Amino acid sequence: MIDQLLIPLLKIVIVLNATLVGVTYMVLLERKVIAWAQSRLGPMRVGPYGVLQPIADAIKLMIKEDITPVRADRWVFTAAPIISMVPALIVYAVIPFGPTIHLFGRPVSLYITDINVGLLYIVSVASVGVYGIILAGYASNSKYPLLASLRASAQLISYEVAVTLTLVSVILMAGSLSMVEIVNAQYNQHAWFVFLQPVAFVIVLIGGLAETNRAPFDLPEAEQELTGGFHTEYSGMRFALFFLAEYANMIVVSSVVVTLFFGGWLPPLPNTAWAHFLYYVPSWAWFLIKSFCFLYLFIWIRATLPRYRYDQLMNIGWKVLIPLAIANLVVTGIVKVLVM
């Protein structure tokens, strides 16, 4: 009873809440880091150093008027933010924050579930999320959102293929689709996959940026061109859902990158005798530190780089990343066969 119902339920509650709090504070972190990069202070008024800013933001967004444009497709318009937000959250079900540990004499795994098609689950659920953007643009019945949703679909097609092909080479390395098994494979092979699959890492990172609509690929919401893009017509909490979904997706991408290429909860030099002291840091802490580094990288990129144009983005996707991904996959396969 406890093992089957209570503990999983408890884990879901913890992960869900931690994610939502993490997402809101991610927004604050972004605002702060970008402000420092731009020689500003960022939010300073609400609470010491602006630490309560996310709460103020949430209150503001909740009490704002919720506008549905008259000519919008009401049902789709309402459903779009939900379609965006839900996949971003349910992906966390398979992300391993740590191995199985013993808590109060009872084995507790630091992940909600470990399914044997974990990676496939993430890829497929994450691609559902983009429907939120496409439908939002369509349902708003407005020109800027429509252009944005066209961009979003083009972006999705260009990058999903490259990223998924690249993931196959990681799967070849690990011999499993399960997220936990992928981490264990890195433990057994004594190395993070980033050292064995550097090209794959770069492709997944770029594709991840593109899929989460982050700078320099934030075309669907390009404020300067499309006045906010797909969420132009949204206000209040519905807008907030899109916003939160973007940040939740950022956390997902960094968690996935950490799990696949940086050994998930493993410390550097996994399974090496002389580096055993690194295990004194708890496994989940390693995971969080590494994820945080990637989130920071995303913010840093946003503060530094201009935005790509729609056609240039497609070019990179189709003409550079996909051939590279295929080549990487073929080479990985050949090497794998030769080694075995």
Place this chain on the structure above:
Amino acid sequence: METTVHHGAMFDTDELVLNMGPQHPSTHGVLRVVLRLDGEKVVDCDVVIGYLHRGIEKLSENRNWTQIVLLTDRMDYVAAATSNVGYCETVEKLLQLEVPRRARYVRTILMELQRIASHCLWVGTHAMDIGAMTVFLYAFRERELILDLFEEFCGARLTYNSMRIGGLPQDIPPGWAKKVLEFCDIMSQKIDEYEELLTHNRIWVERTKGIGVISASDAIALGLCGPPLRGSGVARDVRKDEPYAAYDEMEFDVPVGTAGDTYDRYLVRMEEFRQSLRIVRQATEGIPEGPIVGKVPRLIKPAAGETYHAIESPKGELGYFIVSDGKSTNPYRFRVRPPSFCNLQGLRRLVKGHLVADVVALIGSIDVVLGEVDR
């Protein structure tokens, strides 16, 4: 403009008419651009202006000569001092008034500081339009220093009213020249900082190279002026060709581009930053002693006649055409040739065949101020 509709086809395609502005984050004020799109490709566009028309020219004909300085502030409000000087010099030309050398030097310093401030705003907003938002805040940080210098000189930070016919309203405050030189040292480092973020940035180059190419002959035919003209390789600079203020005593180069695209216009303006600093340094170090106002008559009432005088504002050739009837204390006709207005003529030509994302880049690239376009 005609819309092409293919009837009877299974999938009808139609052009999308997209109204960009007057309330749009990247149309730099109240510019309205009506785009006809094929997908994201711009088939044609209509530039609609007039949302900031305040009738400055007509107003000026009902104000006396000294009061007009105030109105010229409101035209190019990001380079108000340049407009002030342009107007005052035109009236001085009409009055055949000699301006003391010290006043001309201070005017040169102010105008070049103003050019740097205006270009700071341009580089910031242009970069922001293309998505590099950090440059915007860096550029505004330095613009603030210039505004401080202006505040110290004349008390205002945006619309300065900083000139008088015949000279300056007041002498430069003590220690001001030293602060200007200090600013020059800071600024020359900061320009490198902007360039580091943009000039060799792959994305920036890809976004600007080959975008909005305009040949030298086309640029002349369209009547472009200032950096957009020089970006196409025409070395036309009023400061060099028809020197005014103290530019005949200054040493500086006129940067020109070769390709005539957005990237070249960007490079030209970045080099203008450096040349402006060079002029400011020379003028500040060589500032002569002497009076600051010439022999201005108590009542300004130029003899009947007309005159045209142009100066090089940060946006291009800013000209004033003034007619005096010799009887009243206000101009009979007051006409401005605003560089932004002339450069905006080129927008339709520039954006055709490019994408929506390029439209904002091109609006930024020609650097318009709508206050000056509409007047």
